[in-house]
Amino acid sequence: MKIKSFTTPKKNREIFIEPAYEDIPGLIDINKKRFKSFDFNINGIPFSKFRKQVRSETLKKAGKYSEKIWTLCSNQNIAGTENLSGVKDSYAPEKNIIQTGHSPALAHPGVLIKYSLVNSIAKKANGIGINMAVDNDAGNDNCLNIPYIDGQGSSVERIEYRPGLRNLAFEEIRYTDSTQLTYFKKRVLKTLHNPDMKKTFEDFISMAITLSGETLQFRDLFTFARHAFLTRFGISNLEVPVSLISETDPFLNFFLHITANLKCFVDIYNAKLREYRKLKKISSKANPLPDLMEKGFVVEMPFWMWKRDEPRKNLFASIADDSRISIICENKIVEHFDFGEMGRSKEDQENLERLKTLISNGIKIRPKAIANTMYTRLFFSDLFVHGIGGAKYDLITDEIIREFFGVEPPGYATISATLHLPYKPFDVSNEDMNKLKHVIKDMGYNPDRYASGEIMEDAGMISLINEKNDLIAKTSHDSKEKHLTFDRIKQINGLMKEKISPLIKEKKKEMNDLEKRIKYNSIATNRDYPFCIYPEEMLRKLFESSWIPRLRSE
Numbered sequence: 001m002k003i004k005s006f007t008t009p010k011k012n013r014e015i016f017i018e019p020a021y022e023d024i025p026g027l028i029d030i031n032k033k034r035f036k037s038f039d040f041n042i043n044g045i046p047f048s049k050f051r052k053q054v055r056s057e058t059l060k061k062a063g064k065y066s067e068k069i070w071t072l073c074s075n076q077n078i079a080g081t082e083n084l085s086g087v088k089d090s091y092a093p094e095k096n097i098i099q100t101g102h103s104p105a106l107a108h109p110g111v112l113i114k115y116s117l118v119n120s121i122a123k124k125a126n127g128i129g130i131n132m133a134v135d136n137d138a139g140n141d142n143c144l145n146i147p148y149i150d151g152q153g154s155s156v157e158r159i160e161y162r163p164g165l166r167n168l169a170f171e172e173i174r175y176t177d178s179t180q181l182t183y184f185k186k187r188v189l190k191t192l193h194n195p196d197m198k199k200t201f202e203d204f205i206s207m208a209i210t211l212s213g214e215t216l217q218f219r220d221l222f223t224f225a226r227h228a229f230l231t232r233f234g235i236s237n238l239e240v241p242v243s244l245i246s247e248t249d250p251f252l253n254f255f256l257h258i259t260a261n262l263k264c265f266v267d268i269y270n271a272k273l274r275e276y277r278k279l280k281k282i283s284s285k286a287n288p289l290p291d292l293m294e295k296g297f298v299v300e301m302p303f304w305m306w307k308r309d310e311p312r313k314n315l316f317a318s319i320a321d322d323s324r325i326s327i328i329c330e331n332k333i334v335e336h337f338d339f340g341e342m343g344r345s346k347e348d349q350e351n352l353e354r355l356k357t358l359i360s361n362g363i364k365i366r367p368k369a370i371a372n373t374m375y376t377r378l379f380f381s382d383l384f385v386h387g388i389g390g391a392k393y394d395l396i397t398d399e400i401i402r403e404f405f406g407v408e409p410p411g412y413a414t415i416s417a418t419l420h421l422p423y424k425p426f427d428v429s430n431e432d433m434n435k436l437k438h439v440i441k442d443m444g445y446n447p448d449r450y451a452s453g454e455i456m457e458d459a460g461m462i463s464l465i466n467e468k469n470d471l472i473a474k475t476s477h478d479s480k481e482k483h484l485t486f487d488r489i490k491q492i493n494g495l496m497k498e499k500i501s502p503l504i505k506e507k508k509k510e511m512n513d514l515e516k517r518i519k520y521n522s523i524a525t526n527r528d529y530p531f532c533i534y535p536e537e538m539l540r541k542l543f544e545s546s547w548i549p550r551l552r553s554e
Helices: 021-037 047-075 109-124 179-191 195-211 218-233 249-260 262-280 345-360 369-379 388-404 430-445 459-473 479-499 501-524 536-543
Strands: 015-018 096-102 127-133 143-148 155-160 238-241 298-306 313-318 324-329 332-338 364-367 383-386 412-417
Touching (some): 021 047, 021 109, 047 218, 096 369, 109 383, 109 412, 249 332, 298 369, 369 383, 459 479
Parallel strands (some): 096 127, 096 383
Antiparallel strands (some): 015 412
């Protein structure tokens, strides 16, 4: 396994991108050549045929979902969305599919720059830009961090913005009514002070509140509002939730293929995770992802299972008989699947029908992280654009693809950015704090170094300094005498320290002020605030950065 380094940008408007923007079209060409060389099957379907099925079915879902966004925005007269239009062309094999993905949660600007890159590359490469709303993900934090900037008294407020239980997938989260959004809006606007920040947030959340007249589902509200918001910057990728992808026949065939080869898949998956942890010197078995559990003939699958309004549940399978595999959830057998010899088209179809029956009865099967990006990168997109977090774990995905499918995985692009709030930080650092702490500490051991000329002329001070110097110069091999000397020097330092107490007090006040400035800086330069509180013009400049040449309007 080859470990790459991905560095999170630290400076304001700093962007990390790999490969370079001008090299991305070449990466797409390399990926397309690799796809042409793949000759493995997925549940009995040849790769090329299967990939066409995935692309066709997923684009249909994306077109339908995106049309829903555009229709609702148009019906609600949401400003800036007047020129949105539907997908007129049916699936065309010559179109390059440029894809990214993120949860529907309100992300920071460094995530949104993925949508900008996808949009730009899609236009440049005669392609389709598409975002996968990862609504099978679960957000375990119901609050947003909102900065309260008020000079050195600044703080970060934790404001709840969505309902939902722990481990509840985004697709299951719903508001009871729009008043929850209105209350969230009121609290955020009360916290923000900058008028441009307030305007961006009010514009964005007002779109969500308007759309809440049509849907109270968290995923749809914030995907629709974010999509409408990004049109202000000329960004108009298609949208498709993982939940819709997961109910297509191709995805179900992918699920059955992994199920039929589960023991092999789990062995490779866990081995590659162990190798990654060893190379990165990670001691925690939960990082970057937990192993898939193996207990006798029962193994964990790389998928979730649950029913409407339920938390996500781990899915397991009994592989004692590899010709008849049972999937298990909460210690109950959910279904059996029969896998015979090669060329088992009848059994393949029967398994697919059983799986579709489960889906029609309300069972939800969704991919976990690696299975999700593996599916989309291999069978749907021509280029996937990751953020830094996804790029790190997809190093593991690449290794699993190499060993499980026996092919060289398609390359992906990685991008992230940092955008600071519109506040100028103080010219201070933690190094300044360390230096000041050292000075205050040294004042206790060597008060005479910091005494003013006036204090140094004091007879008592002169006497104490002379006595201290004599004691330091004095050498003794007697341990008792050494202790007495040490104690007396300590007493003298204490007496001299009293004489410079106003200066010590002044330095401690200086340290307190420095702490406030450093805290202010940490708040003002934090990169993780939701995109919808940044002034619109700042976002525009980030999305139109020099690494993306401006596209001529068509």
